[in-house]
Amino acid sequence: MASKVLDQFLQEHLADLKSKGLYNVIDxxxxxxxxxxxxxxxxxxxxxxxxxxxxATDPRLIEAAVEATKKYGVGAGAVRTINGTLELHxxxxxxxxxxxxxxxxxxYQSGFNCNMAAISAVMDKDDAILSDELNHASIIDGCRLSKxxxxxxxxxxxxxxxxxxxxxxxxxxxxxxxxxxxxxxxxDGDVAKLPEIVEVAExxxxxxxxxxxxxxxxxxxxxxxxxxxxxxxxxxxxIGTLSKAIGVVGGYVAGKKDLIxxxxxxxxxxxxxxxxxxxxxxxxxxxIDILMSSTDLHDRLWNNGNYLKKGLKELGFNIGESETPxxxxxxxxxxxxxxxxxxxxxxxxxxxxxxxxTVPKGTGxxxxxxxxxxxxxxxxxxxxxxxxxxxxxxxLS
Numbered sequence: 001m002a003s004k005v006l007d008q009f010l011q012e013h014l015a016d017l018k019s020k021g022l023y024n025v026i027d028x029x030x031x032x033x034x035x036x037x038x039x040x041x042x043x044x045x046x047x048x049x050x051x052x053x054x055x056a057t058d059p060r061l062i063e064a065a066v067e068a069t070k071k072y073g074v075g076a077g078a079v080r081t082i083n084g085t086l087e088l089h090x091x092x093x094x095x096x097x098x099x100x101x102x103x104x105x106x107x108y109q110s111g112f113n114c115n116m117a118a119i120s121a122v123m124d125k126d127d128a129i130l131s132d133e134l135n136h137a138s139i140i141d142g143c144r145l146s147k148x149x150x151x152x153x154x155x156x157x158x159x160x161x162x163x164x165x166x167x168x169x170x171x172x173x174x175x176x177x178x179x180x181x182x183x184x185x186x187x188d189g190d191v192a193k194l195p196e197i198v199e200v201a202e203x204x205x206x207x208x209x210x211x212x213x214x215x216x217x218x219x220x221x222x223x224x225x226x227x228x229x230x231x232x233x234x235x236x237x238x239i240g241t242l243s244k245a246i247g248v249v250g251g252y253v254a255g256k257k258d259l260i261x262x263x264x265x266x267x268x269x270x271x272x273x274x275x276x277x278x279x280x281x282x283x284x285x286x287x288i289d290i291l292m293s294s295t296d297l298h299d300r301l302w303n304n305g306n307y308l309k310k311g312l313k314e315l316g317f318n319i320g321e322s323e324t325p326x327x328x329x330x331x332x333x334x335x336x337x338x339x340x341x342x343x344x345x346x347x348x349x350x351x352x353x354x355x356x357x358t359v360p361k362g363t364g365x366x367x368x369x370x371x372x373x374x375x376x377x378x379x380x381x382x383x384x385x386x387x388x389x390x391x392x393x394x395x396l397s
Contacts, residue, residue: 021335021364022355032057035373037350044350045382047368052325053217053287053297054373055247060290061283068282076275081264084275092285096252099223099288100240101232104260107281109273111213111241111251115142117267118237118253119180122207123148128174130164130206132156132181132192139180139211149174155185158196165204178207183215183225187359187367189322191219194229201234209237217245218324222291222298242284245291250276250284300372301325304379308370311383316396320365328354328365329386331395337364340393347385 017023031038034057037046055061068088078084089107096105108114119142123129127148131139134155143150151168154160161179168177179201181192194210201208212224220227222245226235236259242250253263264270276284290297305325312319318330331337334355341353344366355364370379390396 021333021338022357027350035371035375035378039350042348044345044348045374045378045385047349047351047370047382049369049371050214050244051247051373052245052301052369052371053247053291054371055245055287055290055297057373058247058287058290061247061286064286065279065283068278072278074279075277078274079272080270080275086275086278086281088278088281088285089275092281092288093252095285095288095292096240096254099292100238100254101223101227102238102254103257105252105254106260106263106267106270107242107276107284108251108253108267108269109276110249111211111239111243112138112141113269113273114239114241114251114253115139115211116145117142117269118239118263119143119148119178119209120146121263121267122146122259123176123178126174127176127178128168130161130168130177130179134185134188135180135182136186136211136213139182143180148178156190156193158193158200161197162200162203165200165206169204176207177204178209180209180211183210183212184219184324184326186214186326187354187365188320188328189324189326190320191215191225191228191323194225194231194235198231198234207237208235209239210235211239213239213241213244213251214324214326216240217291217298218301221295242280242287246284246287248280248284248287250280297372301370304370304372304374304376307376308368308379308382311379312368312386315383315387315390317386317390325370327368327370329368330363330365332362332364334361334364336393337366340389340395341366343389343393344385347389349382349385 027039029037033049037044076084093105115138123146125147129143129148130151133152151164153164183192215225219225226232226238238254240252242248309327320328320330337353344351351366351368354367
């Protein structure tokens with residue numbers, strides 16, 4: 001017999017989320033996740049994908065995945081440390097190190113796994129972590145898993161970071177202190193102040209850790225936020241995903257060879273989770289090759305991002321302080337945000353409402369992600385729909 005306590009808990013809390021506009025409905029796609037998608041038989045302009053460069057449907061990646069599957073099978077068959085490391089994994093990691101300008105790299109099954117793996121493999125209960133208050137949930141969970149003292153600093157506030165770093169260092173309580181930040185903050189599109197963070201790190205001998213999930217392929221002509229600022233030799237941990245701009249699935253850590261060697265023997269997702277599939281590894285390697293050989297997709301992404309931002313701003317929408325193609329339309333109230341997203345959907349635009357707990361309460365927004373694969377015609381249609389719905393709902397005058 002099912003637990004009555006569990007049933008009551010679930011019913012009460014689900015009803016509470018729905019009443020507050022915080023319940024997220026998942027819409028299955030009937031098509032590939034491209035610039036246009038099909039949901040429930042309806043074709044929509046897709047502005048919710050992290051497929052920044054359109055590589056998830058690129059024929060070159062599909063061909064690489066198919067060939068790898070034919071040769072190596074559909075699964076790696078084991079964890080990396082037993083016999084799940086294929087020659088393909090080694091090639092990918094060598095390519096990633098070259099791409100990120102580091103001595104070595106290690107691939108994981110997801111970007112979330114990277115943060116769970118890397119932080120807890122190096123930091124422990126005798127250490128402290130200075131973490132930006134808007135860092136991604138996977139960073140927060142990785143910090144918790146490490147059992148280190150977590151010291152949050154105000155978002156991109158270098159004075160607050162310096163003060164807290166000084167206090168932590170002078171307390172004498174910690175063996176090691178790390179500073180962690182996203183490279184690009186995924187919900188607002190702003191960029192971390194990495195040069196200033198590095199200055200603080202050098203002043204107080206902090207370990208530096210940048211999660212560049214939304215910067216790789218986007219910033220620094222594709223090589224990421226660290227490269228954008230010319231700091232490849234100053235950042236200890238560069239984290240990235242293979243599932244956003246790269247278009248596949250997985251994640252990686254890039255850094256010094258000794259660090260990567262340590263992660264191979266001490267990071268639990270590497271030790272206890274089956275390796276990435278041959279298809280994923282081959283496709284991701286092909287994507288890195290494409291990014292290293294041409295900036296065409298990167299440039300198209302930025303052109304489309306700037307075009308959409310300009311159009312939304314001219315219509316009168318509040319698009320926040322984004323410095324990247326990520327374009328939030330700030331609404332505020334959670335229920336109104338959900339309704340706005342629903343009306344966009346009805347008119348032909350798929351742009352998901354982002355509300356608490358993904359963002360702070362009262363800062364609901366519709367997050368738009370133009371990609372390299374969108375055409376100007378698609379973006380113009382989207383802007384026309386935004387204008388219509390915005391005026392209907394009183395968001396625009």
